[in-house]
Amino acid sequence: MTATSSPTPVLQARGLVKRYGQVTAIDGADFDLLPGEVLAVIGDNGAGKTSLIKALTGAVVPDAGEIRLNGKPITFSGPQSARAHGIETVYQDLAVAASMDIASNVFLGRELRRPGVLGSVFRMLDKKRMRQEAAEHMADLKIGLRSLTQSVETLSGGQRQAVAVARSVAWASSVVVMDEPTAALGVKESGQVLDLIRRVRDKGMPVVLISHNMPHVFEIADRIHVHRLGRRAAVIKPSDYSMAEVVAIMTGALTVDEAGDTVVADSEAAKAAGVQAT
Amino acid sequence: MTATTTPYSDLKAPTTARRLLTAPTTGPLAALLLACAFFSLSTDQFLTGGNFSLIVQQVMVVGTLAIGQTLIILTAGIDLSCGAVMAFGSIVIAKMAAEGSLPPLLAIALGLAVCGGFGLLNGLLVQKIPLPPFIVTLGMLNVAFALTHIYSEEQTVTNLPGPLTALGETFPLGNTDITYGSLVTIALFLLLAYALSNTGWGRHVYALGNSAEAARLNGIRTSRLTIGIYTVAGLLYGIAAVLLISRTGVGDPQAGQTDNLDSITAVVLGGTSLFGGRGSVLGTFIGVLIVGVFRNGLQLMGVASIYQTLITGVLVILAVTVDQLSRKKAR
Numbered sequence: 001m002t003a004t005s006s007p008t009p010v011l012q013a014r015g016l017v018k019r020y021g022q023v024t025a026i027d028g029a030d031f032d033l034l035p036g037e038v039l040a041v042i043g044d045n046g047a048g049k050t051s052l053i054k055a056l057t058g059a060v061v062p063d064a065g066e067i068r069l070n071g072k073p074i075t076f077s078g079p080q081s082a083r084a085h086g087i088e089t090v091y092q093d094l095a096v097a098a099s100m101d102i103a104s105n106v107f108l109g110r111e112l113r114r115p116g117v118l119g120s121v122f123r124m125l126d127k128k129r130m131r132q133e134a135a136e137h138m139a140d141l142k143i144g145l146r147s148l149t150q151s152v153e154t155l156s157g158g159q160r161q162a163v164a165v166a167r168s169v170a171w172a173s174s175v176v177v178m179d180e181p182t183a184a185l186g187v188k189e190s191g192q193v194l195d196l197i198r199r200v201r202d203k204g205m206p207v208v209l210i211s212h213n214m215p216h217v218f219e220i221a222d223r224i225h226v227h228r229l230g231r232r233a234a235v236i237k238p239s240d241y242s243m244a245e246v247v248a249i250m251t252g253a254l255t256v257d258e259a260g261d262t263v264v265a266d267s268e269a270a271k272a273a274g275v276q277a278t
Numbered sequence: 279m280t281a282t283t284t285p286y287s288d289l290k291a292p293t294t295a296r297r298l299l300t301a302p303t304t305g306p307l308a309a310l311l312l313a314c315a316f317f318s319l320s321t322d323q324f325l326t327g328g329n330f331s332l333i334v335q336q337v338m339v340v341g342t343l344a345i346g347q348t349l350i351i352l353t354a355g356i357d358l359s360c361g362a363v364m365a366f367g368s369i370v371i372a373k374m375a376a377e378g379s380l381p382p383l384l385a386i387a388l389g390l391a392v393c394g395g396f397g398l399l400n401g402l403l404v405q406k407i408p409l410p411p412f413i414v415t416l417g418m419l420n421v422a423f424a425l426t427h428i429y430s431e432e433q434t435v436t437n438l439p440g441p442l443t444a445l446g447e448t449f450p451l452g453n454t455d456i457t458y459g460s461l462v463t464i465a466l467f468l469l470l471a472y473a474l475s476n477t478g479w480g481r482h483v484y485a486l487g488n489s490a491e492a493a494r495l496n497g498i499r500t501s502r503l504t505i506g507i508y509t510v511a512g513l514l515y516g517i518a519a520v521l522l523i524s525r526t527g528v529g530d531p532q533a534g535q536t537d538n539l540d541s542i543t544a545v546v547l548g549g550t551s552l553f554g555g556r557g558s559v560l561g562t563f564i565g566v567l568i569v570g571v572f573r574n575g576l577q578l579m580g581v582a583s584i585y586q587t588l589i590t591g592v593l594v595i596l597a598v599t600v601d602q603l604s605r606k607k608a609r
Contacts, residue, residue, distance in 0.1 A: 079495075079497075080497055083497065089495075091495055095491075095492045095495045095496060096489075096492060097484065097485040097488035097489060097492055097493070097555070098488050098489070098555070099484065099488055099555045099556045100481070100484055100485065100488065100555075104481060108481065108485055108493075108496045108498070109482070109485075109493075109496040109497040109498045110497070111478035111481055113478070122476075123473075123476075123477040123478065123479070124476050124477065125476055125477060125478060125481070
């Protein structure tokens, strides 16, 4: 990393540790998400990227290390506390209520009530306002759906994911984390979701994208955080490296030195992967 | 996304006509009206105010149970214990008022608390252990059934003080006599229908039935919600116990033995899915009336009661089939 005055990371972690008995899931991991970027987090199965993301979204409490949000140290007691600080997570495909309509899903768990006695005593929902605001959020991200009163189960997989993304963007004030958002989708729908991620970024909302799909990562990420053996192995720009090199970093065949050059760490593995030091 | 513009054609609520046509209660309502038309043509005693008042009286106990049953089925659960819990509640109320010399209102409060307690216990077992609702409530069915017979010593409790049967009294509406109990049942249906469709709590019930995991990830406190639903259902069974006493005028340990299945029948006939997340309390009201109309109409036609049971059974299987097929189509 060069010493130019880099902006304060939106979400930052230093030396995170999480142990489960004998197993160390996070082993002194660092993390930096810069304003307005799409940061992809990749890593082999078991590298600990899920644990890292859980720590950053409050789903697990780390044993050691520090998390900073917009430069200020912070601790999350649970997912609710991370949400309260504007960190929203889009889960693979679990988190929509299929028989409910789009507006209800956008406002699920955060329903708006009517003003006055109707809302306070009779607990009456303000359905009209929720529909209007949901429509604004969808329009904001240029998500074209015929009707907000259709149930989510009538939507395609990509559209459902779009609803989930719109919901998270509507409530996120700092960060949107997306866990494998294209894993369950076909080629065309994946493309639509990638477009959507771009529009989220263009609104100025930083995105953390966890993905196994290397072409998707290379297409959309501004930077790639490569996770290996419970810690950050490298942060790279996709334009500087080939996919084969990134995979080699992921598997430990290559490492990245201070200057950003790759160094062969495991010559046999590197040979097998067809990559070499720069 | 392919669309760059955003053609939200119906930001306003859908038109009344469209809503009526697509509502899940349309099918059950059509079935109810068809049944009414059939019985009106078959027997001239059917289409009278007095007979309809009678039908509502006949179904108000099962109807009140079915409200609680609907809440639980909406969460993809089931409650086999409702009739037995109600029977126990009614014996507690009757014995406390008649023999324990508690003031009637206090006896009723105690009965509601006992039934609510059963609901709470069901909810805790389903949520905290967790156990399948089918097994928990099957066990609770036997517990409540046994307690009813132990506590009542197999005796029907008679000589109840007046206030206990007050809801069984009638007032005239035009030239038809309506019981106050019928009004209580209808009011409960309206109350729960409102709560389910117009409050955040209602939304959360549906979300829980769709996917407990999704509800949890959206910040809904699913554990509290589930336990609360079972408890509310228990309280409804307590109210059903009061209605039962008001209708029969005694505390009967044999009461309510088939009411668990009858309430499930009504819920299913009303279009609520056994898989959770879809359905409504108003649908259940229609379902209850379908059962009541069939029983009443067949009775008036002189059909033996065992055939009424047979036909109800066929109706349930039909209703579940329709539910399953429409779910398949929705995918």
